[in-house]
Amino acid sequence: MNVQNPSKVIIIGSGPAGYTAAIYAARAMLEPVLIAGTQPGGQLTITTDVENFPGFSEVIQGPWLMEQMKEQALKVGTKFIEDHISKVNFQKKPFEIIGDSGEHYYAQSIIITTGAQARWLKLKSEEKFKGFGVSACATCDGFFYKNKDVVVVGGGNSAAEEALFLTNFAKKITLIHRKSELKAEKLLQKKLFSNSKINIIWDSVIEEVIGTENPKGVTGIKIKNIKNNKITDLETHGMFVAIGHDPATEIFKGQINMDKDGYIITEPDSTKTNISGIFAAGDVKDKIYRQAVTAAGMGCMAALEAEKYLSNH
Ligand code: NAP
Numbered sequence: 275m276n277v278q279n280p281s282k283v284i285i286i287g288s289g290p291a292g293y294t295a296a297i298y299a300a301r302a303m304l305e306p307v308l309i310a311g312t313q314p315g316g317q318l319t320i321t322t323d324v325e326n327f328p329g330f331s332e333v334i335q336g337p338w339l340m341e342q343m344k345e346q347a348l349k350v351g352t353k354f355i356e357d358h359i360s361k362v363n364f365q366k367k368p369f370e371i372i373g374d375s376g377e378h379y380y381a382q383s384i385i386i387t388t389g390a391q392a393r394w395l396k397l398k399s400e401e402k403f404k405g406f407g408v409s410a411c412a413t414c415d416g417f418f419y420k421n422k423d424v425v426v427v428g429g430g431n432s433a434a435e436e437a438l439f440l441t442n443f444a445k446k447i448t449l450i451h452r453k454s455e456l457k458a459e460k461l462l463q464k465k466l467f468s469n470s471k472i473n474i475i476w477d478s479v480i481e482e483v484i485g486t487e488n489p490k491g492v493t494g495i496k497i498k499n500i501k502n503n504k505i506t507d508l509e510t511h512g513m514f515v516a517i518g519h520d521p522a523t524e525i526f527k528g529q530i531n532m533d534k535d536g537y538i539i540t541e542p543d544s545t546k547t548n549i550s551g552i553f554a555a556g557d558v559k560d561k562i563y564r565q566a567v568t569a570a571g572m573g574c575m576a577a578l579e580a581e582k583y584l585s586n587h
Contacts, residue, residue: 280368280380281307283580286359287387287522289316290566291556293343294573295385295580300350302581307353307381309373311522314356315340316389317557318566322405325417327566339566355379364529364549383551383583385576386530386538388522390557390564394515395427399483407485407492407512412436413565415512419444422511425495426450427480433516434458434466440514441471448508449474450497475508477501483513521558530554537561545576551587553579 283299285292288310299306313319318336325333348354357373368380392410394400400408409415412426416439424444426437429451437449449466454476456463466472481496484507494509523536531539531548538554540546545553555576556569 277368277370277378277380280382281305282381282584283307283383283385283577284309284369284371284379284381285385285387286371287311287316287389287556287558288314288344289318289340289387289389289556289569290343291389291558291569291573291576292316292385292387293340293347294570295387295555295577296347296352296573297343297350298574298577299385299580300347300352302577304577304581304584305351305353306577307355307379308347309355309357309359309371309379311388312358315344317391323418324414324566326414359525362525362529364526364552367551369551382587383553383580385545385573385580386526386547386552386554386558387556387569387573387576388558389569390519390521390537390561392515393518393520395480395517397480397482399485400480400513400515403483403485403490403492403513406490408483408515409512410515411564412439412514412516415514416440416443419512421445423448423509424512424514425508425510426514426516428516428518429453429456429458430516430518431458431462432518434462436514436516437472438462438465438469441469444471444512447472448510450478450480451476452479452500453477480513481505519557519561519564521561523558535561545572545579551580551583553583 282304285308296308323333357375361372363370420443423446425448478497481498484494485492538559545555553576555572
């Protein structure tokens, strides 16, 4: 692959959107090249049980699911490259992208599927119990907390939605926010305040997640009130951190249209970006759904749209 002989399509990122785009592009004879990034497999590689990806009646493991997607993409002819893209030039065609390896890659079309990362509190104890009572996705893990007590951390729309969603399963939800008012939309706030299962602790931050080793799991948290520095213990079975996500779009700044939060903007019901020949799919362009299955669906759309673009150019 060089500037005279560019790839038909390069996919940047190896989550469900990237692998699905690769599977569809390979089966359309586009000989896709997928560049995996620093966390091959994406967010699902740091989760454990997955029960909501259709097609599996038994609980599966996130890392296993991503291995399967990779194998499927390879089997149908995807070229897999282990590199992390650190620079892109979308101003000229073929598009040029440059890896940490120093390699320059050229492509007639590009599908961006670099995903997003949940923000974490950055506590050692939080890290220890990730996947064992600490989660950043109520839609994924809420079901495991039937009739249990959980806490949600954050004060934005995500925290409010996660808390409300958890009322479908949990016995009691405690929302913990570092301020004395929420950032979430007023309508969501109204729903939160009127739900008898939800209790809010204001002006407080998490000091520590407490749990057991065997079986590994959360049993409580230490909370600090930032107004009076008082520390209290709260018994809980799970902690959902909902303090925002960061889309992995740093390298595309100034090259492609993004919203104020850094998510790539695409045309409605499409993965087309403002640059003809560049498509974006999955969490890198989606701040609402953020599911493996919606990302995979968008990956499919991007491959179909890339195929159409290539046949028209
Ligand atoms: P967000 O709006 O950025 O809110 C993050 C919340 O977490 C804020 O309340 C913030 O506190 C708190 N926070 C941040 N860092 C923290 C830390 N280290 N410790 C404790 N608390 C911390 O994020 P989001 O709720 O994920 O929403 C992101 C975007 O997606 C927004 O534009 C939102 O409107 C959108 N969204 C929309 C929908 C919807 O339309 N249905 C659903 C979800 C998200 P402060 O208040 O103190 O800053």
